[in-house]
Amino acid sequence: IQFVEEISELLSKAGFYRELLLRLVSLSFELKESEQGNEESKLLSLFWLAQTHTSMGQFDQAEMLYLSCLEGQERVFGKGHHDTLATINNLGMLYYDKGDYKQSESYYLRALEANELLLGPEDHPDKIPTIGNLGRLYCNKGDYEQAEVFFLRALEASELLLGHEHSFTITSLNNLGNLYAETGDYEKAVSFYLRDLEASERLLGAEHPYTISTIGSLGNLYCDKGDYEQAEAFNLRALQAAEKILGEDHPSTLNTIDNLGALYLYKGDYQKAETFSLRALEASERLLGHEHPKTLNRQNNLGIIYGKKGDYETAEIYFLRVLTAQERLLGEDHPDTLYSVNNLGMIYLNKKDYLQAESFFKRTLEASERLLGYENPVTLSRVNNLGSVYSDKGDYKQAEFYFLRAIDAGERLLGHEHPDTLRWVRNLAQLFHRKGDYKQAEKFYLRALAAQERVLGVEHPSTITTIGNLKMLYSEKGD
Numbered sequence: 001i002q003f004v005e006e007i008s009e010l011l012s013k014a015g016f017y018r019e020l021l022l023r024l025v026s027l028s029f030e031l032k033e034s035e036q037g038n039e040e041s042k043l044l045s046l047f048w049l050a051q052t053h054t055s056m057g058q059f060d061q062a063e064m065l066y067l068s069c070l071e072g073q074e075r076v077f078g079k080g081h082h083d084t085l086a087t088i089n090n091l092g093m094l095y096y097d098k099g100d101y102k103q104s105e106s107y108y109l110r111a112l113e114a115n116e117l118l119l120g121p122e123d124h125p126d127k128i129p130t131i132g133n134l135g136r137l138y139c140n141k142g143d144y145e146q147a148e149v150f151f152l153r154a155l156e157a158s159e160l161l162l163g164h165e166h167s168f169t170i171t172s173l174n175n176l177g178n179l180y181a182e183t184g185d186y187e188k189a190v191s192f193y194l195r196d197l198e199a200s201e202r203l204l205g206a207e208h209p210y211t212i213s214t215i216g217s218l219g220n221l222y223c224d225k226g227d228y229e230q231a232e233a234f235n236l237r238a239l240q241a242a243e244k245i246l247g248e249d250h251p252s253t254l255n256t257i258d259n260l261g262a263l264y265l266y267k268g269d270y271q272k273a274e275t276f277s278l279r280a281l282e283a284s285e286r287l288l289g290h291e292h293p294k295t296l297n298r299q300n301n302l303g304i305i306y307g308k309k310g311d312y313e314t315a316e317i318y319f320l321r322v323l324t325a326q327e328r329l330l331g332e333d334h335p336d337t338l339y340s341v342n343n344l345g346m347i348y349l350n351k352k353d354y355l356q357a358e359s360f361f362k363r364t365l366e367a368s369e370r371l372l373g374y375e376n377p378v379t380l381s382r383v384n385n386l387g388s389v390y391s392d393k394g395d396y397k398q399a400e401f402y403f404l405r406a407i408d409a410g411e412r413l414l415g416h417e418h419p420d421t422l423r424w425v426r427n428l429a430q431l432f433h434r435k436g437d438y439k440q441a442e443k444f445y446l447r448a449l450a451a452q453e454r455v456l457g458v459e460h461p462s463t464i465t466t467i468g469n470l471k472m473l474y475s476e477k478g479d
Helices: 004-013 015-034 039-055 059-076 082-098 101-119 125-141 144-161 167-182 186-203 209-225 228-245 251-267 270-287 293-308 312-329 335-350 354-371 377-393 396-413 419-435 438-455 461-477
Strands: none
Touching (some): 039 059, 039 082, 059 082, 082 101, 125 144, 167 186, 209 228, 228 251, 293 312, 293 335, 312 335, 335 354, 354 377, 377 396, 419 438
């Protein structure tokens, strides 16, 4: 029987053997636990077993094991020992995956502070992963200013201490690309992704999993920009390499298939979107199980496709099934759970079941305000959704209140020309259009259009939608 140290290496390479390897890890842990006077081995076993449960999406079990491991490490090694700090950092990652950002931040900061006590205030290679993790946390919380500070700090330290082609440097470039893509600064995002791709091709090779992932990131960015031809080219390139090098069932391959499904959804090619999403879901159910977080997310993806196709009944079935599992496995406040609640709100809005839509959107908004704050991008998106309900219901006063709230905060948080801010401006224009206030509607349509043409380009789907709205307005006015 092999022990955890050997099994963990296999685990990182073998997607669909994870269940078997989990049993082997558990057995190895039991065997090591029975050894007398070898507590270091038992702690190592606990650590790897916790990582294994995390990879399986079994967050509660992982949390229990990490906390037990941490208690033992602090007692045996001390609070400043490298292994102890690794467990503290991993607990931060675990709480991040669980959507408990407050706890995640607490553990990341604890790890960073301990490292600074141990290594001094100057940046050190051992600090860089935690600095990057904090950047990702703040990015996900919508605190883009803080995220940029930590990502730039990680990049500067990596380049200075480790060189331009170290894996930490490349990861920092990718993180900054992700940040600028999230904030709608596509020019900067492309720049960092291309630097990341060039360095990873030199350091790791053109067919390394990380390089393939970066190619996929560029594909997603071009999709966001509305350049679907480039997006398809990069994603198909990533898929071809992933299937060849990693196999059809590797997690990176399935992620690329997800990306292609999303691309075809945005293009309106629902048949291709469904084909790719079903392929990813079938593999996920077979390899990870029906209730793994990744599997549930892929069921959500299919629900979105059916919703876009107008098959609201099938979409509702998918979303309700996913929501039931997520509430049980992840909790009512997990980001994935709230995403499913939001998706159901959209379905009920499209079905004109305004009472249900309002109820679901209010639930997500209340949770977002409580967990993320009133001026988080996710919160503002849900503010906008409530505005849409009231607009469709004909409650124009309430709708205007929510749209203006989203726009006002969006301009402060994201900027006047962020794609989301411009979408909310267009929604306000559509509200005035419905009310018959053509002067105000034209004003906000033109405001959105000028920025969209400048930022997104004249051929971006959002720009085209706004142009169509304006044409309709002028037709109604007789202009």
